[in-house]
Amino acid sequence: MSDTSRIELNITSNARSLPVVRSAVERMARLEGFGDADAHALVLAIDEALANVIEHGYGGAADQPIGIVLASVRSTDGRLGIEVSVRDQGRQVDPDSIVGRDLGEVRPGGLGVHIIRSVMDEVEYRQGEGGGMLLRMVKYVGSGGSTTDRPTTLSGS
Amino acid sequence: MSDTSRIELNITSNARSLPVVRSAVERMARLEGFGDADAHALVLAIDEALANVIEHGYGGAADQPIGIVLASVRSTDGRLGIEVSVRDQGRQVDPDSIVGRDLGEVRPGGLGVHIIRSVMDEVEYRQGEGGGMLLRMVKYVGSGGSTTDRPTTLSGS
Amino acid sequence: MADNQRTNNLVKEVRRTPEGTVVALTGDVDLHHSPALHAALVEVAGERPRRMILNLADVPYIDSSGVGTFVEVFRRVSAYKGKMVFCGLSSRVKSVFEITKLDKFFIICDTEEQALKA
Amino acid sequence: MADNQRTNNLVKEVRRTPEGTVVALTGDVDLHHSPALHAALVEVAGERPRRMILNLADVPYIDSSGVGTFVEVFRRVSAYKGKMVFCGLSSRVKSVFEITKLDKFFIICDTEEQALKA
Numbered sequence: 001m002s003d004t005s006r007i008e009l010n011i012t013s014n015a016r017s018l019p020v021v022r023s024a025v026e027r028m029a030r031l032e033g034f035g036d037a038d039a040h041a042l043v044l045a046i047d048e049a050l051a052n053v054i055e056h057g058y059g060g061a062a063d064q065p066i067g068i069v070l071a072s073v074r075s076t077d078g079r080l081g082i083e084v085s086v087r088d089q090g091r092q093v094d095p096d097s098i099v100g101r102d103l104g105e106v107r108p109g110g111l112g113v114h115i116i117r118s119v120m121d122e123v124e125y126r127q128g129e130g131g132g133m134l135l136r137m138v139k140y141v142g143s144g145g146s147t148t149d150r151p152t153t154l155s156g157s
Numbered sequence: 158m159s160d161t162s163r164i165e166l167n168i169t170s171n172a173r174s175l176p177v178v179r180s181a182v183e184r185m186a187r188l189e190g191f192g193d194a195d196a197h198a199l200v201l202a203i204d205e206a207l208a209n210v211i212e213h214g215y216g217g218a219a220d221q222p223i224g225i226v227l228a229s230v231r232s233t234d235g236r237l238g239i240e241v242s243v244r245d246q247g248r249q250v251d252p253d254s255i256v257g258r259d260l261g262e263v264r265p266g267g268l269g270v271h272i273i274r275s276v277m278d279e280v281e282y283r284q285g286e287g288g289g290m291l292l293r294m295v296k297y298v299g300s301g302g303s304t305t306d307r308p309t310t311l312s313g314s
Numbered sequence: 315m316a317d318n319q320r321t322n323n324l325v326k327e328v329r330r331t332p333e334g335t336v337v338a339l340t341g342d343v344d345l346h347h348s349p350a351l352h353a354a355l356v357e358v359a360g361e362r363p364r365r366m367i368l369n370l371a372d373v374p375y376i377d378s379s380g381v382g383t384f385v386e387v388f389r390r391v392s393a394y395k396g397k398m399v400f401c402g403l404s405s406r407v408k409s410v411f412e413i414t415k416l417d418k419f420f421i422i423c424d425t426e427e428q429a430l431k432a
Numbered sequence: 433m434a435d436n437q438r439t440n441n442l443v444k445e446v447r448r449t450p451e452g453t454v455v456a457l458t459g460d461v462d463l464h465h466s467p468a469l470h471a472a473l474v475e476v477a478g479e480r481p482r483r484m485i486l487n488l489a490d491v492p493y494i495d496s497s498g499v500g501t502f503v504e505v506f507r508r509v510s511a512y513k514g515k516m517v518f519c520g521l522s523s524r525v526k527s528v529f530e531i532t533k534l535d536k537f538f539i540i541c542d543t544e545e546q547a548l549k550a
């Protein structure tokens with residue numbers, strides 16, 4: 001599977017759409033050559049990103065647009081990867097304010113961003129040009145991964 | 158799952174994208190309450206429609222746009238269903254020329270349209286306004302279905 | 315009604331034993347289902363079982379809203395000195411516990427039998 | 433190379449016996465894979481086995497390009513008076529044979545053992 005592929009999904013900000021996106025992402029990851037751990041990690045990160053758009057970008061409103069683009073890419077050292085962009089028209093926030101938290105204490109909240117930053121190789125939040133937020137992230141095959149224990153780059157929130 | 162949902166997928170006319178669409182469609186069908194036979198039939202019909210766009214609409218070119226919209230609907234008698242539209246920017250043909258064929262003889266070809274018309278409850282081809290073809294089709298839960306033997310409405314080609 | 319339906323879809327079984335209450339879940343524990351899951355688990359926690367055992371053998375997927383729900387319920391169960399024990403995690407679900415470092419806080423067993431003695 | 437890879441991915445095993453040649457396929461037989469499948473089956477048909485047995489036990493999905501491929505190969509096999517026999521169809525795959533009415537033309541068995549005697 002060497003030629004590149006690109007798929008765009010446009011959903012509304014309804015949590016009911018998430019399983020459909022997960023299925024599409026998982027299948028694409030498999031076709032691109034991702035193994036179990038990498039495919040699961042990618043699916044999880046995208047799901048968390050969408051949940052955050054629904055909850056924080058749109059305050060729970062279920063009928064707002066979210067655009068997801070999945071594209072196969074290659075790392076500079078030749079590894080296969082998938083680049084994901086998630087675009088919303090919701091609340092604009094300072095990208096630097098989107099941080100996970102230290103996990104020294106057991107409490108809910110702040111886990112989504114922690115997960116995204118833990119499993120993805122590149123994560124970049126930006127304000128969208130026509131409003132809303134734009135999240136761009138990349139995962140490469142056999143990198144990072146869900147069970148590694150590398151130090152996170154998060155500041156506590 | 159009573160509220161309606163809507164998902165849009167934009168792919169290029171590359172057969173490699175088909176499994177991703179199939180996975181998304183199957184998951185959505187399940188969430189909408191489709192059983193095995195109905196979900197399989199819907200997936201098959203959409204896959205055939207996309208294959209036809211790739212082969213006939215675009216003559217095999219792999220980089221052209223195809224838009225797929227999936228929306229939950231209800232029949233007049235209250236059954237759940239999924240409406241699908243498939244839009245391309247390819248060759249425009251007379252909608253009446255898109256027919257399957259009688260299956261009295263074993264030969265390849267002409268099976269895709271036969272399948273689509275057999276398993277879907279509504280099938281309508283139109284020329285798109287900005288060019289290309291537009292296929293609109295609907296499948297309801299527990300109707301038609303892949304193993305029924307109802308007479309087809311096809312004229313031989 | 316809609317909520318009830320979601321709960322019923324998610325909680326496959328609640329079984330009360332002297333060692334604790336086993337709650338068997340089914341389906342994806344995601345943003346869509348976590349609110350109903352929270353309500354169901356708070357109800358069980360209200361009965362103050364010695365152990366609250368969550369059997370995830372039939373849970374293919376979980377996200378941060380799911381583990382967040384578990385954390386919140388864990389605080390309630392800990393408050394009355396109960397134990398919260400997990401079993402039946404697939405490697406996929408386990409990895410989410412690991413990424414969020416909750417595998418360090420929760421008791422995780424392979425089987426329900428082990429969980430009832432944990 | 434790309435084609436070879438696709439063939440290898442799709443054809444799991446080719447086993448020649450006196451009763452016929454068993455070709456075990458794996459993966460989705462769709463528009464993407466049918467050309468490679470056609471090439472592989474034409475090669476086997478060229479050896480003129482008494483029976484060409486297609487084991488689809490590991491084929492989760494098939495579309496009209498797949499059944500069209502089988503039809504085309506069937507004509508070749510019939511031309512030298514060989515038999516083409518299918519086995520291991522899931523109900524999903526079987527339903528595609530039914531919709532296209534090919535279940536009436538092809539010999540379909542449950543198991544490979546039955547197919548070798550069909």
Ligand SMILES: Nc1ncnc2c1ncn2[C@@H]1O[C@H](COP(=O)(O)OP(=O)(O)O)[C@@H](O)[C@H]1O
Nearest residue numbers: 052053056057093098099109110111112113114
């Ligand atoms: N798409 C987004 N739009 C606006 N704010 C966001 C977005 N995603 C995350 N955030 C901010 O980052 C914080 C951390 O998010 P997260 O780690 O998912 O935890 P939680 O959702 O439990 O608060 C959120 O509380 C929110 O303030």
Ligand SMILES: Nc1ncnc2c1ncn2[C@@H]1O[C@H](COP(=O)(O)OP(=O)(O)O)[C@@H](O)[C@H]1O
Nearest residue numbers: 209210213214250255256266267268269270271
């Ligand atoms: N999207 C499309 N655009 C243009 N022509 C089409 C399209 N879909 C189907 N057709 C026409 O309908 C015929 C029957 O299609 P089908 O039943 O899928 O069989 P096959 O693809 O094997 O020819 C095609 O040969 C083609 O002429």
